[in-house]
Amino acid sequence: MRGVYRAPDQHAVTPQNRGRFPGFDVLDEVHTWDEVTAGVVLARLAPAVDLSFFSLAESGCATALLDLLLAQDREPRVPVMAMIDARLAAGETDGWHYDDMPEDGEAWRRTLAALDEDADTLAGRPFARLDSDQQAALVQRVQRLGSDGKQWHDLPAEHVWSLWTRYGCTAFYSHPWAWNEIGFSGPAYPRGYKNIGIDAREPFEVPDAAVEDPVPFAGRIERARNAHADLVGRELGDDG
Amino acid sequence: MRGADYKAIRARNDSAWLLPNDGNRSDHRLRADMRRFDDDEEVDLVVVGAGAGGSVMTQRLARAGWKVVCLDAGPFWDPDRDWVSDERGSHTLYWTEPRQIGGADPVPLGSNNSGRGVGGSMVHYAGYTPRFHPSDFHTHTLDGVGADWPITYPDLRPYYEQIEHELPVAGQSWPWGDPHDYPHHAHPVGGNGDVFLRGAAAAGIEARVGPVAIANGRFGNRPHCIYRGFCLQGCKVNAKASPLITHIPDALAHGAEIRAHCHVSKILVDDETGLATGVTYLREGLEHRQRARMVAVAGYSIETPRLLLLSSSRRFPDGLGNDFDQVGRYLMVQGAPQTAGRFEAEVRMYKAPPPEVSTEQFYETDPTKPYKRGWSIQTVSPLPITWAEHVTAQGHWGDVLREYMRDYVHWATLGALCEFLPQARNRVTLADETDRHGLPVAHFSYSECDNDKQLMKAAQASMETILRAAGADEVMTIDRYAHLVGGARMAARPEDGVVDGDLRTFAVPNLYVTDGSVLPTQGSANPALTIMSLAARAADRLKAGARSGVVDAGARS
Numbered sequence: 067m068r069g070v071y072r073a074p075d076q077h078a079v080t081p082q083n084r085g086r087f088p089g090f091d092v093l094d095e096v097h098t099w100d101e102v103t104a105g106v107v108l109a110r111l112a113p114a115v116d117l118s119f120f121s122l123a124e125s126g127c128a129t130a131l132l133d134l135l136l137a138q139d140r141e142p143r144v145p146v147m148a149m150i151d152a153r154l155a156a157g158e159t160d161g162w163h164y165d166d167m168p169e170d171g172e173a174w175r176r177t178l179a180a181l182d183e184d185a186d187t188l189a190g191r192p193f194a195r196l197d198s199d200q201q202a203a204l205v206q207r208v209q210r211l212g213s214d215g216k217q218w219h220d221l222p223a224e225h226v227w228s229l230w231t232r233y234g235c236t237a238f239y240s241h242p243w244a245w246n247e248i249g250f251s252g253p254a255y256p257r258g259y260k261n262i263g264i265d266a267r268e269p270f271e272v273p274d275a276a277v278e279d280p281v282p283f284a285g286r287i288e289r290a291r292n293a294h295a296d297l298v299g300r301e302l303g304d305d306g
Numbered sequence: 307m308r309g310a311d312y313k314a315i316r317a318r319n320d321s322a323w324l325l326p327n328d329g330n331r332s333d334h335r336l337r338a339d340m341r342r343f344d345d346d347e348e349v350d351l352v353v354v355g356a357g358a359g360g361s362v363m364t365q366r367l368a369r370a371g372w373k374v375v376c377l378d379a380g381p382f383w384d385p386d387r388d389w390v391s392d393e394r395g396s397h398t399l400y401w402t403e404p405r406q407i408g409g410a411d412p413v414p415l416g417s418n419n420s421g422r423g424v425g426g427s428m429v430h431y432a433g434y435t436p437r438f439h440p441s442d443f444h445t446h447t448l449d450g451v452g453a454d455w456p457i458t459y460p461d462l463r464p465y466y467e468q469i470e471h472e473l474p475v476a477g478q479s480w481p482w483g484d485p486h487d488y489p490h491h492a493h494p495v496g497g498n499g500d501v502f503l504r505g506a507a508a509a510g511i512e513a514r515v516g517p518v519a520i521a522n523g524r525f526g527n528r529p530h531c532i533y534r535g536f537c538l539q540g541c542k543v544n545a546k547a548s549p550l551i552t553h554i555p556d557a558l559a560h561g562a563e564i565r566a567h568c569h570v571s572k573i574l575v576d577d578e579t580g581l582a583t584g585v586t587y588l589r590e591g592l593e594h595r596q597r598a599r600m601v602a603v604a605g606y607s608i609e610t611p612r613l614l615l616l617s618s619s620r621r622f623p624d625g626l627g628n629d630f631d632q633v634g635r636y637l638m639v640q641g642a643p644q645t646a647g648r649f650e651a652e653v654r655m656y657k658a659p660p661p662e663v664s665t666e667q668f669y670e671t672d673p674t675k676p677y678k679r680g681w682s683i684q685t686v687s688p689l690p691i692t693w694a695e696h697v698t699a700q701g702h703w704g705d706v707l708r709e710y711m712r713d714y715v716h717w718a719t720l721g722a723l724c725e726f727l728p729q730a731r732n733r734v735t736l737a738d739e740t741d742r743h744g745l746p747v748a749h750f751s752y753s754e755c756d757n758d759k760q761l762m763k764a765a766q767a768s769m770e771t772i773l774r775a776a777g778a779d780e781v782m783t784i785d786r787y788a789h790l791v792g793g794a795r796m797a798a799r800p801e802d803g804v805v806d807g808d809l810r811t812f813a814v815p816n817l818y819v820t821d822g823s824v825l826p827t828q829g830s831a832n833p834a835l836t837i838m839s840l841a842a843r844a845a846d847r848l849k850a851g852a853r854s855g856v857v858d859a860g861a862r863s
Binding site: 084085086099100102103106107134135136137158159160161162163164165166169202205209213231232235236238239240244245247248249250251252253254255256257258259260261262263264265266267271273274276283284286287289290291293294297 | 386387388389390391392393394395397400401402403404405406407408412414415416417420494495496497500501532533534535536542543648649650651652653654656657658689690691693694695698701703704705706707708709710711712713714715716737739749779780
């Protein structure tokens with residue numbers, strides 16, 4: 067046994083058990099990483115600490131929003147909300163904010179409150195208690211207002227969308243489970259790569275199983291688009 | 307000239323040989339033995355910022371025997387201890403103090419273009435080090451756009467050659483601009499570079515491997531690249547060049563002090579004599595003052611103008627050197643659309659350095675086109691978080707986002723650098739928001755002009771052509787920006803800029819600006835090599851004139 071101990075059912079975990087690289091687990095290579103990097107990556111597997119930035123109500127709304135944006139509809143889930151909560155508590159911004167948006171922490175609070183307000187108007191319930199298709203319709207509306215260059219609750223919808231997706235994707239795709247899902251080999255120091263080039267793999271890399279999938283790439287995207295369209299199918303009137 | 311004359315390099319800069327060869331990546335001994343100056347001692351030069359320009363300035367003048375203190379707001383990095391082979395964990399490499407962005411086309415800062423700590427943005431730049439073309443120095447005369455520099459390409463060429471050897475740069479013989487060779491041979495390419503080379507060949511476009519500041523083979527005590535792919539997260543290997551390893555070690559060995567975690571808050575000018583007398587800086591909440599005979603600001607295009615604006619005095623009520631409302635203006639970014647292509651085969655673009663292959667075939671003005679100037683194309687290889695930005699930029703979220711992301715290993719990505727034109731309205735001003743020191747933060751306003759927009763479209767089309775020719779079955783593009791230059795530009799007259807061709811401010815004879823903010827135009831080249839070369843040239847000019855003391859502002863050659 068090399069590296070750190072893991073329970074057998076913690077091997078090759080992917081979010082919602084979705085993925086195309088069967089058996090691939092970046093954590094199998096922890097013993098080849100430098101310890102500073104290993105510490106940073108393994109910390110993402112640590113149990114979440116208590117909320118330190120969001121209020122309970124905000125955290126419920128944020129979890130529902132982020133699960134939707136990242137299609138995390140069942141366990142195992144990457145704890146995206148908790149990761150963002152910790153980041154906002156530490157005040158770790160991207161080093162800029164749009165001059166028509168408040169700073170990031172305040173922007174998160176305001177936009178979550180605005181989502182709850184929309185949900186209340188729609189169904190008299192907080193956002194987290196809406197059906198997923200209702201949630202999806204509200205979120206889709208923010209994106210559409212953004213691409214139309216319009217405001218949403220006195221904020222530019224495009225910049226709200228940027229805030230949500232930036233923070234959401236940064237957290238999700240920093241998690242080793244997400245790397246397992248997409249076949250990314252993660253940290254590579256001091257090991258490096260010996261086999262670079264088209265269709266070249268290291269001994270620990272796993273080929274994309276989709277090559278044997280009878281559905282080609284375009285078909286898989288079409289399938290995902292249809293699932294997505296079903297979810298957001300109930301379009302709301304645009305009063306933005 | 308192919309091959310490197312190590313004796314000549316070491317006579318100029320011994321940095322690569324001063325690093326340890328025992329597996330440690332930092333020169334702990336040199337740092338422990340570093341000379342330390344007292345705040346009250348008037349040093350010959352205080353440099354603000356230890357990035358591309360500030361580090362070269364520090365090293366060159368320390369080697370000439372000057373007493374130099376270089377202040378940096380961030381840490382004195384130790385690649386072993388401070389950097390990680392991880393995208394998210396590299397957040398500390400970026401300047402993340404608050405800044406506001408606005409204008410019609412706001413430009414994100416932080417990870418995109420702003421460094422922190424000793425080594426500056428070059429710690430997390432890709433590593434491309436192309437030269438500017440001779441035409442870049444007089445676009446106004448040639449094409450009626452942009453501005454003419456007060457110096458020409460031949461003025462800078464010897465310094466390009468010096469710095470290319472000191473980094474060192476690896477690449478194939480370069481056919482564009484002023485044709486030249488590189489001291490190190492080109493690196494082997496990974497999947498992304500392979501796609502570019504095949505697609506370009508099929509489309510009849512010339513492409514070359516390089517130029518990258520990654521040693522091919524050992525260089526001094528710096529080891530060979532391990533093709534790890536994390537160039538943008540700080541090179542833990544010491545294979546990719548940054549001033550932290552290419553100039554700072556030699557500066558330390560020649561008695562310079564690198565004072566980290568010191569945020570310079572003001573440049574001090576004596577209103578009676580009109581000369582700079584030093585700087586104030588903040589460290590751990592306390593204000594200090596470093597006295598100096600000369601000041602060189604090298605905080606890059608956002609912080610340099612901000613510091614000049616913050617350094618107002620009775621004589622300079624609108625900001626230091628701002629008599630003609632030039633400080634902060636003509637700030638430029640390059641339009642940097644990135645186009646990705648999807649291949650049935652696995653590309654796994656995260657393997658091998660992101661900087662691999664370039665073309666400058668579209669760099670110069672094409673008289674048959676409605677737009678002026680052009681663009682370059684280079685491989686870029688986004689890691690997963692950045693790749694997610696590409697996918698969400700298409701409007702995807704939820705299931706579709708996840709499905710595209712699961713296809714990561716099949717995509718190759720190219721990036722263009724479009725020469726956006728300098729415009730007075732694109733500028734840094736002070737915002738009404740303050741940082742944790744209570745100092746007003748920078749507001750950066752950016753709006754594209756029509757020529758810029760045309761270049762973005764044309765560059766995207768050329769990248770799609772290459773990727774389709776290589777066999778891509780789908781392409782996607784994200785519009786983004788890269789690099790920062792300008793904001794305190796050099797000019798022939800004080801009415802048109804902040805510094806002269808020697809990088810000396812028009813307003814204060816012993817105040818210099820030695821960073822990317824002095825560039826009047828930007829070409830389609832990554833700016834690091836040019837910034838370092840300009841600083842090396844400015845240092846040479848200073849050394850030559852040093853014996854005569856401060857030269858009268860009107861009597862410059």
